[in-house]
Amino acid sequence: MGSNTGLADFELLYQRWSGPLHHYACYLVRDTEAARSLVNDLFIQLWHRASEPENLKVYLYRSIKNAALNYISAQRSKPLVFMENEELTTISDLSAPKVSTGETERLLFLQKLIGQLPERRQLVFRMHRLEGFSYAEIAELMQISVRTVEDHLSKSMQFLHSHAQQYLHAKLTEA
Amino acid sequence: MGNTIDNIIWECIIKRLSDQETPASATRLDQWLTADAAHRQEYERIKEIWVLSRHLPEKPLGDFDKVRAMILVSDTTANVKMSAHMPKKGPVIIRRYAVAAVFAVALLFALLFRNRMFITSETGTRQAAWTVRRAEPGKILQVTLPDSSRVWLNSGSEISYPENHFGDSEGGLRQVKLGGEAFFEVSHDAKHPFVVSGGGLNTTVYGTSFNVRAYENEQTVSVAVKTGKVGVRHEGSTRPAGMKKAQDVVFLTPAQQLTYNRKTGGLIEGSVRPEDVSAWTAGDLIFAQTPLYEVFATIGRRYGMAVQADPVRYRDCKLSARFGNKPLEAVMKTLKLAMNVDYQTKGQTIIISGGTACNTDN
Numbered sequence: 001m002g003s004n005t006g007l008a009d010f011e012l013l014y015q016r017w018s019g020p021l022h023h024y025a026c027y028l029v030r031d032t033e034a035a036r037s038l039v040n041d042l043f044i045q046l047w048h049r050a051s052e053p054e055n056l057k058v059y060l061y062r063s064i065k066n067a068a069l070n071y072i073s074a075q076r077s078k079p080l081v082f083m084e085n086e087e088l089t090t091i092s093d094l095s096a097p098k099v100s101t102g103e104t105e106r107l108l109f110l111q112k113l114i115g116q117l118p119e120r121r122q123l124v125f126r127m128h129r130l131e132g133f134s135y136a137e138i139a140e141l142m143q144i145s146v147r148t149v150e151d152h153l154s155k156s157m158q159f160l161h162s163h164a165q166q167y168l169h170a171k172l173t174e175a
Numbered sequence: 176m177g178n179t180i181d182n183i184i185w186e187c188i189i190k191r192l193s194d195q196e197t198p199a200s201a202t203r204l205d206q207w208l209t210a211d212a213a214h215r216q217e218y219e220r221i222k223e224i225w226v227l228s229r230h231l232p233e234k235p236l237g238d239f240d241k242v243r244a245m246i247l248v249s250d251t252t253a254n255v256k257m258s259a260h261m262p263k264k265g266p267v268i269i270r271r272y273a274v275a276a277v278f279a280v281a282l283l284f285a286l287l288f289r290n291r292m293f294i295t296s297e298t299g300t301r302q303a304a305w306t307v308r309r310a311e312p313g314k315i316l317q318v319t320l321p322d323s324s325r326v327w328l329n330s331g332s333e334i335s336y337p338e339n340h341f342g343d344s345e346g347g348l349r350q351v352k353l354g355g356e357a358f359f360e361v362s363h364d365a366k367h368p369f370v371v372s373g374g375g376l377n378t379t380v381y382g383t384s385f386n387v388r389a390y391e392n393e394q395t396v397s398v399a400v401k402t403g404k405v406g407v408r409h410e411g412s413t414r415p416a417g418m419k420k421a422q423d424v425v426f427l428t429p430a431q432q433l434t435y436n437r438k439t440g441g442l443i444e445g446s447v448r449p450e451d452v453s454a455w456t457a458g459d460l461i462f463a464q465t466p467l468y469e470v471f472a473t474i475g476r477r478y479g480m481a482v483q484a485d486p487v488r489y490r491d492c493k494l495s496a497r498f499g500n501k502p503l504e505a506v507m508k509t510l511k512l513a514m515n516v517d518y519q520t521k522g523q524t525i526i527i528s529g530g531t532a533c534n535t536d537n
Contacts, residue, residue, distance in 0.1 A: 007243060007246070011239050011243070014235060014236075014239045014242065015233070015235040015239070016233055016235070017233075018235045018236035018237075018238070018239075019233045019234045019235045019236055020233060021236075022236050033317065033325070036236060036238065039236060039238075040236070040238050040241065040242050040245075043242050044242060044245050044246060047246050106227060107227065107230065107231060107232070110224065110227055110228060110231065111231055111232075114228070114231070125228075128193070129225075129228040129229055129231070130228070130229070130231055130233065135193075135195070150186070150189060150190075150195070153189050153193065154182075154185050154186055154188075154189045157185070157188070157189060157192075157221060157224065157225065158180075158185055160224050160228075161217075161220065161221050161224060164220070164224055165220075
């Protein structure tokens with residue numbers, strides 16, 4: 001794959017997919033750092049592939065799922081849950097928008113809100129809205145029912161809707 | 176603000192927005208919409224959020240520099256032309272670590288002497304700009320440094336480093352000061368040596384993973400290597416016993432551990448299983464000929480409890496044991512059986528007594 005794409009293009013792939021894949025991997029292995037390694041290793045693997053996969057998205061998610069399952073079965077005991085990763089508070093990263101247009105601000109706010117959703121629900125929302133997976137695909141990847149997917153989406157929207165209203169009101173009173 | 180849309184209506188809305196409508200849900204929704212202008216307004220707001228969410232930017236993992244480094248290292252080692260017909264490569268992972276180690280050795284010799292003056296003197300360190308990260312007792316903290324290196328801080332440990340000038344100091348050093356125990360996974364950067372100072376030892380690497388244990392209350396300081404190669408120097412001017420005259424630095428490779436005795440000044444090289452080097456980051460407790468008093472102190476830190484134990488009484492007998500990620504009671508129960516110590520918990524304090532098996536010369 002290397003010669004055809006070049007590192008610059010490969011980096012674009014990484015920027016596009018590493019985030020969502022990491023969210024998904026975290027859901028599977030319940031360990032932020034292990035998930036990070038799985039994702040990074042996958043990209044290195046991808047680079048060394050002889051040819052580009054037919055369907056990149058499918059390849060990436062399927063590979064991560066397999067890698068995660070292998071990781072889980074290789075673990076003898078569950079890791080300590082006490083780990084706090086300060087760097088993972090994405091909220092602080094987004095707090096300084098470069099261009100202060102209305103759209104950007106709203107997106108940032110929405111981004112923060114989504115970050116407040118409970119983990120499983122948040123993942124369903126991201127997979128549907130951001131990654132464009134279908135209900136069936138999400139159900140398969142997350143090992144839940146289609147009904148549950150729909151329910152998570154519904155509850156996500158309820159949360160976002162009720163909190164977005166607060167923002168809209170606050171915006172009116174700000175200078 | 177009255178925001179009580181019926182759950183059933185919500186489901187209909189979601190169905191419509193995600194193109195999953197059924198005739199029944201469509202009818203239901205339309206009824207609700209025509210019933211009140213306020214409903215239509217709310218629907219538009221909800222739809223706005225739905226549409227907006229499609230445009231959310233993806234936040235990448237942020238590790239591409241590391242990935243790129245791995246790719247470049249493996250490419251140069253293999254010295255292979257990439258082509259569409261290239262068969263799938265073999266064990267890249269082994270190769271990339273091997274190369275990292277080679278870099279470390281070659282450059283360590285060249286740069287170590289040049290950097291010597293700087294490492295031993297504290298002048299010129301911009302202390303004011305140093306960031307401190309601390310893991311309270313009972314917690315294990317993970318920190319990412321400005322160069323993407325990762326550090327796991329054990330309970331009751333802290334590191335400090337110049338956040339804004341990391342790698343900027345004289346000699347291009349990436350400096351970290353450590354009190355307690357930490358496991359480091361250092362990003363490979365041959366141009367900027369990574370130096371950890373703690374407990375009187377300076378450990379220099381270029382891109383490896385290793386553990387340093389330098390608790391104030393412990394007699395020994397240790398450095399253990401999981402991957403790559405590490406150079407350890409003594410901070411002071413007097414060379415410690417056990418360090419050969421010809422060298423100022425001890426090199427450690429994976430599965431090696433260096434233990435420095437603060438009191439006697441002695442240095443001992445030993446071996447350790449690579450997987451044990453960072454086992455504590457998963458919650459394991461490993462004791463290898465550890466004086467019992469230090470065992471109790473470690474347990475106290477790990478579970479966030481104060482410990483009352485007579486240091487003299489528990490100084491001499493040593494424990495070798497391994498505990499997985501277990502609750503305090505399980506650990507203390509085992510200790511009771513093994514070392515015949517009694518314990519009591521009063522609030523946030525563990526009180527130790529007994530230990531008839533703990534005599535000197537055990």
